[in-house]
Amino acid sequence: MPTDITLHMPPPNEKQKLALLEKHRYVGYGGARGGGKSWFVRWKATLLALKFRGIKILITRKTYRELLNNHIVPLLSMLRGIAVYNKSDKCFTFANGSTIWFGYCANDGDLGQYQGAEYDVWFADEAGQFLESWIVAIDACIRGANDFPKRTYFTLNPGGPSHGYFKRLFIDRRYTEEEYAEDYAFIQALVSDNVALMKSQPNYKRSLEKLPPKIREAWLHGSWDVYEGQFFEDFYDRPEHYEDRQWTHVIEPFEIPEGWKIFRSFDWGYNKPFSCGWWAMDYDGVAYRILELYGCTKTPNEGVKWTPPQVFAEIHRIETEHRWLRGRKITGIADPAIWDAETGESIADVAAKHQVFFQPGDHKRIPGWMQMHYRFAFDENGLPMLYVFRNCKAFIRTIPLLQYDDHKPEDLDTDGEDHVADEVRYFCMSRPIKPAHAKIADQYSKTPMAMFLDIPKEDIKSVIRRPGLEIIE
């Protein structure tokens, strides 16, 4: 005897109600953390499956693990006795023939899953984590000669590789000739709109409030404009504080104590500027950029520029003659690309001939920029973990000019003069620190910060291992 099964739907909050009632071809939902987006995806997919016999629904996330945690596992308990799950097909089948399929996409190769497939409705959960090209390719599968609604729901947080694409469609509402404004609707949901979460876990909102300013603006207030303009807004050059070294990164030079460690960081520019920075590190792990050499490398058609032997001869000269460097052990860190030897001798080989030695730096970009931000952060007394001597003109000139990239929101625009920044990044990655505020650090390890930054969580953890402002070696 079959028994009746009742599916209890908890009451949706006001924003979820609006999203549940939406009928546009493209619906953007969310725009901040914890607004109840994944909950909406699960319930809307189920309601559509129950309403339209035989409808085909697709739910995507970047990885299978995310699908499992956010959707498959919760739906297994929600749909017990209502739909049957087939693990190998990754599909729930309802008694009325409706299906909910799960797909992931973490690289171009994963798009093969969608070739030739047809779905009526697509829920792209955390769609900002997909590349625009993947979104266009999968959206082409939303078709079929039937009367079912054809719809795509994007749930979104600011950030991720397609931040700019979604900002254009749903926030700025600027459309190409192939796109129609009337097809697009956006419903913003903030964590404060998620009544259920605010009641059950009031600390969650507080945890968002403790994040660094830019990420807080994006995740808590749903701001889409945070990744625009100056990349290093946290770098300050305040001449009135050069002497007291508070609330400024640029300071008056001073004599380097004997016991401090010395480093050299290097970025080679092929037909572009090269940048070399010398650093002293005090016993508390505070880094001081003390000297630099910045110049343009030789190009075939231009006048007097530096050749690799000239660059390293000059570095060697400075290291043997300058009183801050003479006779000291210097640890060199460089872009790993200088070991490439496609055209015969590598740049690293040329350097070695001049007794200038390097170890390959870690060139992961976003963790590297985060390390620079962590070092720029002032403590409560206005003291940062990175200072720049007033004589380091290339740093002081180029760092404030760098802009956010339009396409990769957490990265900087590489069209800018970024050679000093790159070389500073290699140095900072060689001596990673954790963020200035212990509470924020704890928060990082608990929130899916790694996902937002599009890097493995382990990479974040590796720089946030210990309390206090210790150097992790």
Ligand SMILES: Nc1ncnc2c1ncn2[C@@H]1O[C@H](COP(=O)(O)OP(=O)(O)OP(=O)(O)O)[C@@H](O)[C@H]1O
């Ligand atoms: N209407 C509701 N009734 C009961 N619980 C809800 C409701 N909406 C959301 N929740 C719960 O609130 C929590 C956060 O919701 P959800 O995971 O859907 O948010 P999200 O916007 O997807 O978050 P994130 O940005 O972290 O992905 C979850 O535990 C979810 O089950």
Ligand SMILES: [Mg+2]
């Ligand atoms: Mg979610």
